[in-house]
Amino acid sequence: MPLVKRNIEPRHLCRGALPDGVTSELECVTNTTLAAIIKQLGSLSRHAEDIFGELFNEANSFYLRMSSLQERVDQLAVKVTQLDSTVEEVSLQDINMRKAFKSSTIQDQQVVSRTSVPNPVVEMYHRCDKPPPLNILTPYRDDKKDALKFYTDPSYFFNLWKEKMLQATEDKRKEKRRQKEQQRQVEDPSREVKKVRKARNRRQEWNVLAYDKEFRPDARLAPSPYHGMSSEGSLSPDSRSMASDSYPASPNHPSTQASSTAHPADHHTRDHLSAAAQTQSLDRGLRPANQPPGAGGAAATGRHVASLGRTPSGHGVQAGGDPTVNGPRQQSVKDYRAAHGGQPSTIPEYYIPPAPPPPPLTIPSAQTAFDSTNAPPSATSAVPPTSSALSRPYSPSPPPPPANFCPPPPTRLQAHPRPPLLLLLREPPWATRPTRHPRTPLSVSQLWTRHPRRGSPPCWG
Amino acid sequence: MAGQEDQVQREIHQDWANREYIEVITSSIKKIADFLNSFDMSCRSRLAKINEKLTALERRIEYIEARVTKGETLT
Numbered sequence: 323m324p325l326v327k328r329n330i331e332p333r334h335l336c337r338g339a340l341p342d343g344v345t346s347e348l349e350c351v352t353n354t355t356l357a358a359i360i361k362q363l364g365s366l367s368r369h370a371e372d373i374f375g376e377l378f379n380e381a382n383s384f385y386l387r388m389s390s391l392q393e394r395v396d397q398l399a400v401k402v403t404q405l406d407s408t409v410e411e412v413s414l415q416d417i418n419m420r421k422a423f424k425s426s427t428i429q430d431q432q433v434v435s436r437t438s439v440p441n442p443v444v445e446m447y448h449r450c451d452k453p454p455p456l457n458i459l460t461p462y463r464d465d466k467k468d469a470l471k472f473y474t475d476p477s478y479f480f481n482l483w484k485e486k487m488l489q490a491t492e493d494k495r496k497e498k499r500r501q502k503e504q505q506r507q508v509e510d511p512s513r514e515v516k517k518v519r520k521a522r523n524r525r526q527e528w529n530v531l532a533y534d535k536e537f538r539p540d541a542r543l544a545p546s547p548y549h550g551m552s553s554e555g556s557l558s559p560d561s562r563s564m565a566s567d568s569y570p571a572s573p574n575h576p577s578t579q580a581s582s583t584a585h586p587a588d589h590h591t592r593d594h595l596s597a598a599a600q601t602q603s604l605d606r607g608l609r610p611a612n613q614p615p616g617a618g619g620a621a622a623t624g625r626h627v628a629s630l631g632r633t634p635s636g637h638g639v640q641a642g643g644d645p646t647v648n649g650p651r652q653q654s655v656k657d658y659r660a661a662h663g664g665q666p667s668t669i670p671e672y673y674i675p676p677a678p679p680p681p682p683l684t685i686p687s688a689q690t691a692f693d694s695t696n697a698p699p700s701a702t703s704a705v706p707p708t709s710s711a712l713s714r715p716y717s718p719s720p721p722p723p724p725a726n727f728c729p730p731p732p733t734r735l736q737a738h739p740r741p742p743l744l745l746l747l748r749e750p751p752w753a754t755r756p757t758r759h760p761r762t763p764l765s766v767s768q769l770w771t772r773h774p775r776r777g778s779p780p781c782w783g
Numbered sequence: 784m785a786g787q788e789d790q791v792q793r794e795i796h797q798d799w800a801n802r803e804y805i806e807v808i809t810s811s812i813k814k815i816a817d818f819l820n821s822f823d824m825s826c827r828s829r830l831a832k833i834n835e836k837l838t839a840l841e842r843r844i845e846y847i848e849a850r851v852t853k854g855e856t857l858t
Contacts, residue, residue, distance in 0.1 A: 330816065335809065348794055352801040359808050366812060370819050377826045384830065387837050394844050401851055423849045427842055 328369040328442045332358040372441060436476075 335358040336351055344350045432438070439447075459469040471478075 330812075335805070346794060348798040348801075352798065352805065355801075355805050356808075359805065359812070362809075362812055366816060366819075370815075373819055373823045377823065377830070380827075380830050384833050384837060387841070391837065391840055391844060394848065398844065398847060398851065405851065423846065425842065425845055427838070427845065 325443075325446075327440070328372065329365075330362050330369065331365040332361045335359060335362070369442070376440065 335355045338354055340347060340350055340354075453470065453474050456469040456473050460466075463469060
C-alpha cells in the first residue's frame, strides 16, 4: 500500500468516548462530529497551503530561470546585430586552436537526498518511533565505531556505492597499466613500420612479388597486362599448350601451367580462342594481372591496353572467371563472365593491374560455378595454361600470385561494357582455394618452353 | 408514553438531520481534497514540461552564445 503523503488528521469523526452525565447523547455525538469536521478542515487547509507552497516554489524557480534566459536572449539579439563577418578572424590555424565548447549546465544531482524530502514526509518521519539510543554505548566500544551504525546506518548504501565506484576506477587503471605493459613488450618499431607499409602499399607489394626477379617493374618497363599471371593451377594442359602456342613470342606465358582449372584462358588465349576463351575459367581475368611486367611488356605491346577492371571493353570470357584477380580487375573479370556468359573472348587491350598477393585465392562460390561450367571448355583454350605458367615464375615465393589477370587479346577488341567494379566479389588475396594447387614458380627458361613444367592438374571448378 | 416517544422520535429525526448535514460537509471536504490532489498533479506535470523547455532553451542559448562570442584560443 503506498504511503499517503498528507493525512487529514481526525480520521474518524464520530469515534471517541462520550463524556458522562450527558442527557442527549445523539446531540453530543453530533457536536463531537462537527468539532472533528472543523479539525479536519484545519488540517485540510494546512495541507492545501503546503501543496500550494511547493508548487509556488517550483514555479518561482522557473520564473527566475526564465527571466535570466530572457535577459540572455535580449543580449544575444543585440550582439547578433552587431556581428560583422569582415572583422571576424578567419585564419585556419586559429580555427583549430580555439577552445572547444563546453556546456556549463549541470545535470540534476542528489535528486532524492535527505535535503529534498518534502515537508509532510519529514513530519511523518518525525512522528515515527526513534531507533533505540545505542549511541550511548559508543564510548565503550574498542574499535570506536558508532554503535548505532550497527543497528541502523542511513549512509550504508552510499558508502557501498562509493566503494564500488572507487574499485571500478582502480580496476580500470590497472587494466590500462597492464595493456601499456603488454604493448611495450610486444611493440616493435620495425614491425609497426612494416604494418604501416603493408597497409599502404599492399597492392604494389603484391605486384612486385608477382613478378619474377627479372621482371621486377622498373620505371622504364611499360606496365604489362601479363604481369603476375596468377595461374592458380586452373589451366589444363591443353589450354596451356594452346596458350603457349597462341602467344609464342610472349615470355609471359609460362610453359607449365598451374593447376588451376580456372585459368583456362589467358588473355593470350583470348585473342586466339574466342569460343574457347569464354569457357576459360575465372583465371582468365586474372591473367593479365599476373603477367610479369617484363613478359607483359613484350606481350603488352600488342595486347594490353587497359586493366581489366578499368577498361570499359569487357572481355566477356575472361571477366567472369578469375577469382584470383586483384580487386577491381578480378571483379571486373568476374562480372564480365557473369554478364557475358559464353561470349567469345573479345578482350580489348587492358592494362594489367599489379599482381595480386602471393597466396592463391579461393574462388568465390559464384565463380566456382562459373569455373565448373567453364572448366571443360577450357581444354580447348591454350592460353590459360600458358598464362598460368607465366604467372608462376614471377612469384618468387612458393605461393603463386593469386591474381590471374587475363590480359585481353590485343587483336580482339569488342565493346564490352565494363563491369562495375564494385559489384564483383573481391576475394582476399590470402584466401586459399581449396581445390587449387599451389603454383610453383617457373624459371624464365620454362616460360619459353611450351611444356608444362609440372603436371599440376587443373583444379578449377 | 406518547410524549416521550414523541420526544425520542423528534430527537431521532433531529439526529438524522444532523447526520445528513455532517454528511454533506464531509463529502464537500472530500471534494476539496480531491480537487487539491488533482490540482497538484496537473500543476506538477505542467511545471515539468516548462522545466524541460527551459532546459532545452538554456542549452541552445548557451551554444548560440558560444558561437557568437569570440572564443579564446588554446595557446
